[in-house]
Amino acid sequence: MDVHLLEATEDPERVICTAARNDYSSSFVGEQSFEKTMETVDGETMEEKKRTLIGHLLGHGHYGPFEHAHATFAVKGISRSCMAQITRHRHVSFDIQSQRYVAFDDVDPEDVRAGEMVVVPPSVSDADWIGRNQRDGAVTEETIQEREQIFHDSIVQSVEQYQQLLDLGLPPEDARFVLPIGSKVNMVMTLNARMLMHVADMRAAADSQWEVRDMTEQVLDFAADWCPLTFEYYNENMKGRKNRLAP
Ligand SMILES: Cc1cc2nc3c(=O)[nH]c(=O)nc-3n(C[C@H](O)[C@H](O)[C@H](O)COP(=O)(O)OP(=O)(O)OC[C@H]3O[C@@H](n4cnc5c(N)ncnc54)[C@H](O)[C@@H]3O)c2cc1C
Numbered sequence: 001m002d003v004h005l006l007e008a009t010e011d012p013e014r015v016i017c018t019a020a021r022n023d024y025s026s027s028f029v030g031e032q033s034f035e036k037t038m039e040t041v042d043g044e045t046m047e048e049k050k051r052t053l054i055g056h057l058l059g060h061g062h063y064g065p066f067e068h069a070h071a072t073f074a075v076k077g078i079s080r081s082c083m084a085q086i087t088r089h090r091h092v093s094f095d096i097q098s099q100r101y102v103a104f105d106d107v108d109p110e111d112v113r114a115g116e117m118v119v120v121p122p123s124v125s126d127a128d129w130i131g132r133n134q135r136d137g138a139v140t141e142e143t144i145q146e147r148e149q150i151f152h153d154s155i156v157q158s159v160e161q162y163q164q165l166l167d168l169g170l171p172p173e174d175a176r177f178v179l180p181i182g183s184k185v186n187m188v189m190t191l192n193a194r195m196l197m198h199v200a201d202m203r204a205a206a207d208s209q210w211e212v213r214d215m216t217e218q219v220l221d222f223a224a225d226w227c228p229l230t231f232e233y234y235n236e237n238m239k240g241r242k243n244r245l246a247p
Contacts, residue, residue, distance in 0.1 A: 001119075001211070002076040003218035005226065012069030012193060012227045017041075017053050020065040047229075054229045058238065066194035071226060073219060077184045079119040082211040084181075089199055092191040099183075100173035109160045118155045118182045122210065124148055132207070155180050193227055196220075197234050204239065 009015060014034055021037045022029045029037050035046070043049035057065060078086075087094055107117050123129040127144050139147075158180050165175040176183075191199065196219065202208065203216040224231045 001078050001215060001218075003215060003222070004074045004076075005222045006072040006074050006188065008071035008226050009069040013050050013054065013229055015068045016057075016065045016193070016227075016230065017050055019068045020053060020057055020062065023065075051229050055233050058230070058233050063194045063197075066197070066230065067192045069227060070190055070192040071196070071222070072188060072190040073222070074186070074188050075215060076186050077119070078187070078215060079182045079211060080185055081181045082119075082209070082215065083185050083187060085209065085212045086189070086199070086203065086215070089191075089195065089202075091195045092189050092199065095188040097186040099176040099179070099185075100171075103166060103172040103175075104159070104179075104183075105163055105166050107159060107163075109156045109163070112156050112159045113152045117159060117184055118180055119184055119211065120151065120155075120182070124151045132209075155182065193223070193230055196223055197238065200234070200239065201241070206240075 018029050018034065018037055021041075025037070027036075038046065038049045038053070041049040042052045057063070083096060086092070087096070104117060112118055123131050123134075124147050125144055127139050127141065158178055162175050162178050165178065166172065200216055200220055203212045204220060205213075208216075220231065220235075224235070
């Protein structure tokens with residue numbers, strides 16, 4: 001998978017702090033400088049003032065101001081299974097590559113064996129991988145070879161039969177029914193900083209599946225650059241906690 005940051009609120013923490021200060025200010029934040037807006041916040045420098053205020057907001061569960069900063073990501077090559085998980089989050093906006101309008105008629109099924117078009121979970125070839133609800137622990141090399149054989153034969157056959165159905169005139173929107181849930185899809189998603197923390201609470205957690213966790217960690221890496229004080233606080237004080245931002 002590949003995660004790219006497409007677009008994001010410029011100076012997000014200025015927006016977050018301005019929105020938060022608005023709540024407790026008798027003057028109008030729209031008509032004064034940011035320096036004036038932050039005047040009474042503790043800190044020698046503006047960086048310190050922003051750190052104080054952001055830490056205070058997150059520490060007290062005042063999450064609303066974080067909804068004003070948003071970011072748009074382009075994600076390449078996640079499985080439809082991962083897509084189904086992330087699209088459960090209702091305050092994230094999505095555009096998903098269509099299997100009705102995009103037909104995978106030129107993919108060589110043998111390339112599918114090499115990783116094209118379908119995501120191959122690491123557990124297929126990693127003898128030590130332990131996943132949720134797995135029957136046994138580590139397995140032998142022989143078992144791994146058998147797993148790889150069955151997995152790859154199955155996805156190659158699906159793609160071959162999908163293409164045969166297209167050749168027989170079945171519309172892509174119906175032929176896709178035989179494709180595996182591991183089929184790759186590209187998507188664009190936009191979410192605000194509050195939602196990003198909520199998604200990370202749920203999807204970067206250890207009980208989340210490896211693929212959506214990997215995607216969320218990549219998004220969090222971008223967030224750490226984009227909105228540094230917020231995600232520094234989040235990573236140090238909130239990530240991995242039991243409670244949820246929006247329980
Ligand atoms: C490890 C894991 C396993 C999962 N397994 C399953 C499963 O087996 N089956 C399944 O169906 N789902 C499963 N889910 C999905 C999960 O149940 C949620 O639907 C999903 O994570 C969306 O999160 P959310 O409920 O916080 O809602 P979001 O859409 O992310 O909304 C954020 C918050 O807004 C509030 N909110 C949003 N909409 C409403 C509303 N209509 N009414 C009241 N409050 C609202 C809630 O406080 C919510 O927490 C799983 C999730 C995880 C992380």
